[in-house]
Amino acid sequence: MxxxxxxxxxxxxxxxxxxxxxxxxxxxxxxxxxxxxxxxxxxxxxxxxxxxxxxxxxxxxxxxxxxxxxxxTTNETSFFRTPRVWEYVAHDFLPHWHRRNAGAVLRIWSAASSSGEEAYSAAMTCEEFRSVHPAFRYSIVATDISDEILGKASRGIFQGRNIEALKASRPAFVEKYFSLGTDGYSVSAALRARVAFRKINLHQAVRAIEDVDLAMLRNVLIYFDSTGQEQVLENVRRAMKLDAVLVVGESESLSRLKTGFRFEQPLIYRNGKVAHDSGA
Structure with a gap:
């Protein structure tokens, strides 16, 4: 048939x-x-x-x-996708946040984590920062709407083009944070322990996530109409601290939407209108 x-x-x-x-x-x-x-x-x-x-x-x-x-649902992602975002996180956001929030725990939300590459990229970035600043503490929550993809992400086993690309671009990270097994490259237990995976529909009110300092909402808004985009953004914003940072995808912009965010630089937005110095 x-x-x-x-x-x-x-x-x-x-x-x-x-x-x-x-x-x-x-x-x-x-x-x-x-x-x-x-x-x-x-x-x-x-x-x-x-x-x-x-x-x-x-x-x-x-x-x-x-x-x-x-x-x-679409689950296209990669490790350290859009390198300039990770340059911003590593060299701008983290140093400024740490300087202004001594003793606090940084809360990161990978809001549409797919198979986990973004969340583990954030964890590796934080671990590198922590190696220089031992007092730095952080937690990462990674969410998606798909049970199947969350199961894959939480297992933390990678093979194919994404891990091969990471081996080519950051071989030291693969050596440090992964181990090769029969099923592929496994994220170290210590790094997996830093990431909590949860099922969440971003189009609905978000509960059990709050006080987020850095939210990554990348390549999500393109799948919604303008009304849906504004609803998703508001749901995410309500889980964020005032003046927290939102990162969106390369093909996304909030310029024509009614939101509580303000533009800081391409792909980077702030929650609210609080005056601050650069970074975090």
């Missing part, structure tokens, strides 16, 4: 509505080929005759929603 032929306009619209309802992500007909490709694997796995049958399954079996979310 050609599954694509089973996707009539009403079925496609209903599936788009499910995507929005469960993730806040807006999809339209231009996104149908991508969505269809991702769902097709699930249809085959469940031996379903077509998309209408899968739609009925979503509506009749709530436990299928988690698998649906895993399928429709």
């Amino acid at each position: 050609d599954i694509d032929h089973e996707a009539d306009p009403a079925t496609r619209t209903a599936l788009f509505e499910h995507v929005y309802r469960h993730t806040g992500i807006v999809m339209n007909e231009r996104k149908w080929p991508m969505l269809a490709g991702r769902l097709r694997r699930r249809l085959h796995a469940l031996a379903l005759p077509g998309y209408p049958a899968y739609l009925r399954l979503l509506e009749e079996r709530p436990q299928e929603i988690d698998d649906f979310i895993d399928l429709v």
Whole structure:
């Protein structure tokens, strides 16, 4: 059976509505080929005759929603993605924050952590800083909407192009923070202990995360319409300290949105309008 032929306009619209309802992500007909490709694997796995049958399954079996979310969310990431962001964190944000917050614990939130590369990049950056400033303390919470990807992230085992790219760009970090095993390169237990992974839907009110000093919300906003972007940003902002730093993705800007953030430099924003010196 050609599954694509089973996707009539009403079925496609209903599936788009499910995507929005469960993730806040807006999809339209231009996104149908991508969505269809991702769902097709699930249809085959469940031996379903077509998309209408899968739609009925979503509506009749709530436990299928988690698998649906895993399928429709994008998990593209890498270690130390956008190097200038990490230069800013290592050489600007951390020194200034540490100078102004002696004795405090830095709280970092990787808000859409995907398979964990961003969170572990933050942990490695903090460990390098701590090696020079032993009194420095930090904690990292990493969140995503997908149970499957969170499980992968928490295991901390990497193989393929992302770890190969890290070996090429920062070989000393791979030597220091990873060990090679039969399944790939494993993040050290000490580094994994610095990162707590949790399931969170950023399109809904965020609970159990607060007093964040540095929030990384990168390559997330592009999946929402302007209303959804403002809602996500407000949900994240409410978990942040006043004057805390927000980092967004290279293709993202808050300039046309109504938010509580102010521009500091490309990709970098501040929560609120408190006067401060540069950095943190």
